[in-house]
Amino acid sequence: MPGAISENLAVLIVVALLSTAYIMPLLTKIRKFHVAEFFAVFMLALALSGGVYLAREILHNGAFTYAVGGWPAPWGIELSLDAISGLFLITVGLVATPILLYASVDLVKDVGSRSRAAWFLTLFLLLVAALCGLGITGDLFNIYVMVEVATIASCAIVAARNDAVAVEATFKYLMLATIGSGFVLLGIGFLFVLTGNLNMAFIAQELSASWQNYPTALWVCLSFFLVGFGVKSALFPLHVWLPDAHSSAIAPSSAMLSSLAIKGYIIALLKVFYVAVGADIITRLPITNILTVLGMLAIIAGALFALAQDELKRRLAFSTVSQVGYIFLGIGLGNIQGLTGTFMHILSHAATKSLLFLAAGAIIKQTGKSRISEMAGVGFEMPVTLGVFAVGSLSMIGIPLFSGFVSKWQLLLGSLARGNYLAVIVLVGGSLLAAAYLLPVLRKAFFERPTQSAAVTEVAYVQLVAMLFLAVVIIMIGTFPGVVLQLAEQAAATLLGLEVLL
Amino acid sequence: MSTVLVLIAIFSTTFGAIWIAVTPNEAKTERNSVALGALLGSAAIVWWLLSLGLHSGVYPAFNIGVASLSLSFSLDPLGLTYGVLASTLWVFASVYSFGYMDQDRKQRQYFSFFLLSAGITLGIAFAGNLFTFYLFYELLTFATYPLVVHAGNKEALEAGTKYIKYSLTGASFILAGIVMLWRVTGGVLDFGSLPAALGSASPSQLVVLLFLFLIGFGVKAAVMPFHGWLPSAMVAPTPVSALLHAVAVVNAGVFGVLRTIYSVFGTEVIQSMNVRPILLVICSITILMGSFIALKQDVLKRRLAYSTISQLAYILLGAFMLHPLALAGAILHMIFHSTLKIVLFFSAGIVAEETGYLKVSQLKGVGRILPLTLGSFGIISLGMIGMLPLSGFWSKYYLMRGSLATDSWILLVVLLFSGFLNALYFIPITISAFAGKSELKPRQKTSVLWLMLVPTLALAGIGLVFGLWPGLTLPLVDAVVAQFFTL
Amino acid sequence: MGELWSRILQNYPYVFALALFAIGIYTILTHSNLFKKVIGINIMEGSTYILFIAAGNIRGGVAPILDMGDPELVYVHPLPQALMLTGIVVSVSVTALSLALIMKLYRFYGTVDAKEIMKIRSEVRANAGRNQ
């Protein structure tokens, strides 16, 4: 790769995605709209490869910072490219590409018209770009901007399906998310007031020097951040918008939101807590315990709510709540294994949940049945779809050889390292509950006689390819976690300020 | 070389399963030949590995994958015992299934999962560290679930759900145990080096660990409080109940317990923990209660299931006595009980297929119609009681000697008494089958019947041969005992 | 006590900002009319602008334009202002989006009152729940 590109690759990824996003509406008029879609997919794939390249760089040459426009911090905008951003770039690319590929098949039919489809693509790419930005950014200003872009974009793609429930859900989502971003903004303001900086590295220096002087203020701003990002990333008591939004959107949107959008805010939260404020301060404050407790609550409660659902997508949405609990639990543990588990789970849950949502969308589209109780015998008609759904379920339950197990394993180790046996019980019980709410679907689909056999066929090959790709990703991560695990551990190490273990 | 062979042994059946999954449901001959070929192949390889290990003492061991959680396979006499047992009986069961499943509509599904679970069982047998063991143990549950619910009716589905619930709960106990072990030993999970690594653990940790593992494996081994799934899982097709619920799955649990006791903790540690009395009491209760409940069952397969529960406890009893003789008894009982019990299930299946009778009370005079079937049933049931010249005697004999060698007299009484209970619930079946008059007409032997009959008779013959030449198993048993006890 | 008062008086912009924020939240909470909710959102965000500007401001500071002539000039911190510009843009776009959504909702439900919408929707859902 030529030097000019490789140096500026980080910012190039975001810029390229943004520009593609803005091109999209112009492509409405071309005869074959699929060209546009495949162009978008292609750009995503490029972003993915760029992310992989960056990750390799980071793994080998260590983290580095990039001053946008050559202006150094604190005046310029600084991108800090470390293992976190590498991992998250890979995650986004790896998951977003198949999702868009899947969406591209009958996007126009889903969202109504060509122009709407084009705008959908725009929003989608905007979302992806914002997430990448969240991954690589190094200062709070950027974080705020990217968070806002992501929020608006995700709201909009929920509303892409043009019906009452979707719009109502979107409005609620928008309202709550805006309140959340208001809190985030307040938090940023507090930090700024306290330290006079928006660059996280500088803030960290300032705080580590003088945080004992104003613990209360720091605490309040941390609570602002927690609540703000908690709302956006559906931490348990604040998840209330999620089920509606994620279950009423079209399949690709739900997949995108559930798997990636949420994770973006979590990454932001991680950066604020562990980079800006600093690991030693955070771990000394009770906020981590609160995160642990909330995480455990989320795991159990989310699973129980999921059990109660009969609508497949809604059940999956609640399962997202439960899985986010795992991630927050890892954050709360605040030790190397726990954070590694968090990162691994960000990746594996992204892949798994998007796969599940896509499969669910395929089932619903082909059979017209959205309730689990109606899905008897679907497995015989759509073996591939239900097969990948099975893969996703097993990974979600945390069976070895599937990606879910790797993260759960790390989380278990982390909670044991913390001596937190309750967390161990909750983690194990959570996976049992996951089995309880996912396996019945498979049982219905594969082992019960269909009530009336309507002639149902598999979805288009492209969609099958997309889903199979995700399934392969899951299994590969589960079988050979090596490199990814290394990256995750490095990311955790960066957060904790340990010297990178290679 | 042998590394590759191990992998082939494990995964050949998997390929066979995939092949069958893609062959159309009509191609019966192709399917059957693929299944038989794959199973025979893997069985042959396992036998070869066994002979290699026994003669030259070479046991292949190797790792796959990177990072902390590596799949490691390492063969040892104990694993090979289980592997040989499972893979061999699988061949017989497959032949039986060709007959039994002849008219079934979902043969493709059945046989693919049948082969799949065969490979997974071998994986359990050859696992070299706890993680690999847990992985295959977990997979076995999912691979066997379709076989359990094969009938597809309400009852079968409920039984399957029960099965999954029990197994997953047990597996999660094991997972917790493994993680805790990982913490305690600092990342050592290999069976070879575990007992040494456990030296640093505190007694309380050890007890917690032990019970996590024992509960986890006890679920599949159907130890008394956790036995509920086994009888209800008998709704599965007979070859499945025979193979999975008398041989493979339950023995996987037993095998796990053996691993826990001997490979994970090691005899010294367990001795020092003095939990032995509790475990022995639990086993004895399981033995007796199992027999007592079996006395009351009228459905033949349920009766067999409860007898399985009680017989498996014998093996655990032998394992918990921590004495070379008792361990030999446990290994012998693992081998002999499987070979005998599978015959009983096969016969029950033939009766169900030919006459449609499922209850003991219906069997009056059926022996006249199916003399070979019921005859082998009767003879083999004598073996279950522990009568010479059938193999069942020798394992009990060694268990008794072990119990005496460890000065636990009461176990001797338990063993003898449960033997008598076995007689009480097995003998009447045969007698009523041969004594009474049945209104059924004797029918001519179809090829299907022969497909089911031949494995049954062959295995019955094996039971007799082992009874007269128990020494045939001696090298294997000696190897296992020498592996864990320095004599 | 007095010391507290003095602190509050020193930082009156922050207090003011927080008060506004509370008002905005209160509006969102209490009014079931969607438009009023949007207004509440705007109030809430407005409060944050005040907070930032106040934080960035310096008594007697001038706009941060580099002037070699006079070294004693005190500059106002430019960063918050830039941030707030972005914030304004964001809030505008959010407002626009929410207004669009409200229009759609009105088209679907024939009302802009959250409670009404809830009632209608919950009936639909309840029926669905009864079916399952």
Next chain:
Amino acid sequence: MYWSLILILIPFLGALALTRFRDLRGQSVVGIGVGAITLLASIMNFLALRGGEVLNWQLGSFGIFEPCFRLDGLTALFSLFTAFVWLASGIYMYTYMQHEERTLSFYVFYLITLGAVQGVFLAGNFLTLLVFFEIMTVTSFFWVIHRQDRESLRAGYFYLFLGIAAGLCLAGAIALLVASGTTIEIGMGAIMPTNKAMLGWAVFLLILGFGIKAGMVPVHIWLPMAHPVAPTPGSALLSGILIKAGAYGLIRTGQLVNWGLADLVPWLGTFVVIVGVATMLLGVGLALLQSNAKRLLAYHSVSQMGYIILGIGTALVLKGQGGYGISGAIFHALNHALFKSALFLGVGIIFLGTGELNLYKLGGLWRRYPWTALCMLIAAFGITGTPGLNGFISKSLLHHGVFEVALSGNPVMVWAERFFNVVGVGTVASFVKLMGLTFLGKPKTTVPKGTGEDPFLATAMGLLAIVMLIIGIQPQLLMDLFIKPAAISTGLVDLSHLGHVDFFAASAIWDMIITLVIGAAFFGFGMKTNLFHYTPPQWLSVEAAGRQIVRAYAWLDGGVSKIYQAVSLRIVFNARRQYKRMMTLNRKLDFEGGGIFTVLNFSNLNSNAFLILTVLAALVLYYFGSYMLGA
């Protein structure tokens, strides 16, 4: 050794060959042929050990299990008379089986059992013995249930379950023997056991196991039920031979403990004596009360086994001086085999003709069955121990033994001696009853033509009778030829006084005659006073006790299962209800109209925003709380 192999294998092969024959004639020919071959083989065996050496050999080593065989005096004797009686009943079956159905299965089991019994006698260690012992139990069980009516099935179950119990006892005993550091070789004495207690329990289990087979009180219950219901040849063999397997085992057990030398198991001798006496008394007492001929004979088997057990017991008490006791036991085993089978066969013949077994309905049959009557008379004289017949010899030997132990003055032994005579009287009485009621008096039943004696039946009876006579007249010959080698091979120390036993001493004969007279008188008295119609109360019998135990178990089991059901159902029910509750709660949280949950309702925007604020407030408050507490 080859002859021994033939002894064991030929019957099994014969059984295989039998399955080819569908017709009765072929089957019986095969049966007789096999019987003849075995007899020949056992004779050859006997000749093989002239000079009284002991032949041991292993049949190859199969690792864990080393089947080995032993041939010594005792073994040879037992296998010899086994083969002989088997041949006799084989000849008998030629005619008898024409009146039975499913002859094939009977013949097959007849032969397999022969092989098994020979194996039991020829076994060289207890494991090998156990193999054949179990086979014998199972196959002879099919004789018992041959009729397949309710009664025979019930008897069969008793027989089989007790047999299996016996096998389990032996298995446990073997394990104990191995653990106690002694040998399981047959014909060896235990030397220096590492654990005396284990040896004691082992011996107890051996006594129990073999005792069950030998019809020892109190585990004799199967015998009176099983023997009568089998077809007559079966009864003859069961009573004549199979229970001798038990006796054989008991003798070997005695040998195992060196006949009480070195007091390995102190209590053993007295215990066996008491059991023996009890067996004698109970057997004869109940026999007197029977009206069914076969059952009467069966109870007599019990009491005669009592004699044998008593003999063994005296030998155990006398610690190596009990030459009389042990030789008497062996001799009596031989005799009992002969006359008891003869009696059963005779009764069988009558049954063929009259179809009647109730003594009180028979009578005056000596005209119809002269030959049978004669042979049965000989046998009856034998069993009552009339001078000049075989029973007299063995009984006087036994009496010598008992007398010797009684000299010790130990009250138990003294009473044993007295009971010995009493039982003699009872025996006489009951056999006077049997013979008298059957053959004398006036005929009460009509016998259809052509069902009388025929050459085969006569031959069978005759063979047995002749042998009995020979023994009775030439006791010393028998002693030197058979009994002494046998007694030597049981490892007895002192046999010197066996050389010059004066069987026909006036005193002994006088005693016996007195016994006979008293017995006859007692019979008359009993007939007058209807004593023999007295039926003992049910609760006295062992079966009743067993029934009580079963009932108790059923009651307990029912209770336990009820409780279990109740508890488990309750638990499951509660779990279900709680789950349902939780699910409805979740739905309420999810939908509008959730009652008190409206505050948290997920679909309600206002409440959601409120929720967010509460969380924030909670966080801050939590902090302040901890802060205040901390500060």
